[in-house]
Amino acid sequence: MQQPAWLAAAWAELGQREVAGSADNARIRAFFRDVGQPASLHDEVAWCAAFVGACLERAGLASTRSLMARSYLRWGANLDQGRFGAIAVLSRGSDPVAGHVGFLLGETDKHVVLLGGNQGDAVSVAAFPKARLLGLRWPSEATAEPVEKPDTPGSEALFARALAHVLEMEGGYSDDPFDPGGPTNLGITLKTYAEWKRVALTDANRATLKAELKRISPEAVRDIYLARYWTPANCAELAAPLAFFHFDAAVNHGVVGAMRLLQRAVGTDVDGEIGPNTRAAIARLAIEDALQRYAEVRRARYRALPHFWRFGRGWLARVDKTLARALVLDGGAPSGADTTPTAAKGADDMTESAAQTQPTAKWWGQSVTIWGALITGLSTVLPALGPAFGIDITSDLVREAGEGIVETVQAVGGLVGTLMTIYGRVRASQPLAQRSVQLKL
Structure with missing residues (x-):
């Protein structure tokens, strides 16, 4: 039986x-390089898809160039029955995104x-087990020519810039009891560090x-971020501004979580994997539009988290700063923004828009927190201050409305004021500023 060229390439690596x-x-590591992924990736990174892709590329066929096994479910043509050398895609556990891919040699019952x-x-x-088989694929005309390999030097430079930003955002060592990640340094949790060292x-x-x-x-930090976030999130496949923003999201929301948020932002099916449909949806949008949508989806995600009350202001500020820097990479900035760059802490070559990253101060009269406190206070002193505002709470009024009217008004006012104060404090994202008010009589 004559075997396909890609299968011969696979046997050579047995x-x-x-x-x-x-x-x-x-x-x-050469498998990663052959599918356009950084050759600096370590061999502990899941590499079944890289192996299949490298064999296809060496046989003159275009692979998916993804490290996600399930990316091959959309590659080539579907086969209804097994064929020697076909690409077989399997599930892995209960994870709807994880999988395994290899070349079919044969089958039993x-x-x-x-x-x-x-x-x-x-x-x-x-x-x-056959129960794990998701699909069998065979090359089609669309896979006859290899795709052009990405510009590796440019990708490396972009990764370095994106990593500098992420490290600034993550900060140094912390062990906050409210942080579900536990002990963390430079954004790397203790669990992640142990996995990278391959120890329990x-x-x-x-x-x-x-x-x-x-x-x-620093070398270990770089390797971890490259292997666990940049590469699995397919950042190198995206335009520089979107790759920059997407990498930050992958670090903060997880790789699959970031992919899902990106897909929601560009309006395509949400499956946690960047494939042809997602790329087409991204291509239909201007870069700035895609970034703005992505940023808003991230903000909504943060607000839905149970610890938003504690970390929310920092999370939202992170989105704003990442967005501003990504827009600078695109050669533009939001309408009306101050585009004067300022040096960013920890990254001399990183620039940002000060108007985008610094919260705009607001007048105290616009603060829900302030108004809540005022209502609470006024409710307490209502009986004493009522006459000053033309509200005369007489004994006849009390008898007509009920003996508990004053207490009821005070209780309701106090409750409303307290709720406004709490709500305003949780949602606060801007500092207060003084403003002179002139009354013309």
Whole structure:
């Protein structure tokens, strides 16, 4: 039986295996490079899709260039039955986004046999339950020519700039009891750090790992962000301004969460994966329009979180600053904005629009918090101040309206005022400013 060229390329890599520890298998890193992903990615990054893509590219076919296994469900043409060398896409657990992909060698009543990468941390032949099979694909005319590879140097420079911004936003070490992420340094949680080191986080090693996290090296920080956020979020496939904003979202909302928010923003099906439909929806919008929509979706997401009362102001300020910097990358700024750049802390080459990142002060008379406090206070002293405002609460009025009228008015006023104060404090995002008021009599 004659085998397809891509399958021959796959057999040539049989036996390639991840290297234990911090070292990497250069052949596995080459799979990332061949599909346009940064060659600096480590071999612990899920690489089954990179392996399939590299074999296709080496055979002269265009791959999806994605590290998401399920991206191949939209690649080529669908097959109704198995075919030697077909691309087989499998589910993985209950996650609707995760999956596995490999080349079909054969099948039994209950299993499919695949030649694939990252199977037991190696390029190997393995059997998988047929119940996990999501689809079989075969090359079509659209996959006959490889796509142009992205500009790697430009992508690396953009990643460095986006990372500098994220590190500024994340800040240094913190261990806030209200933060569900727990101990965090430069945006990297203790759990993420342990996973990167390939060790289980236990009570026995928790203190040691926390100490290591506090002094984590810049190289480790870069590797973690590249492998866990920039690459899986497909940032390199997006225009620079959108990639910049999307990377920040991936760090703050999670990779799949950010993809879903982006899809809501551009008005396409929400499946947590950037595919042809999402790219087409993005292409239909001007970059500034896409960014503004994305920013608004992120704000809405933050406001729905239970800890918004504590972190909300910082979250919203982060969106504003990220948006301003992304718009500068696009060569423009929002209408009416001050485009004078100012140096950003921790990144000498980063610029921002001061008008976009600094909250605009508002008059105290526009503050819900202030009015709530005033109403609460006035309700308390209503009986004494009533006559001054033409409200004479006489004994006859009390008898007609009921003995509890004053207490009722005070209680209702106090409740309304208190609720206004709490609401205004939670939603506050701007400082107050004095304003002179002249009354013309």
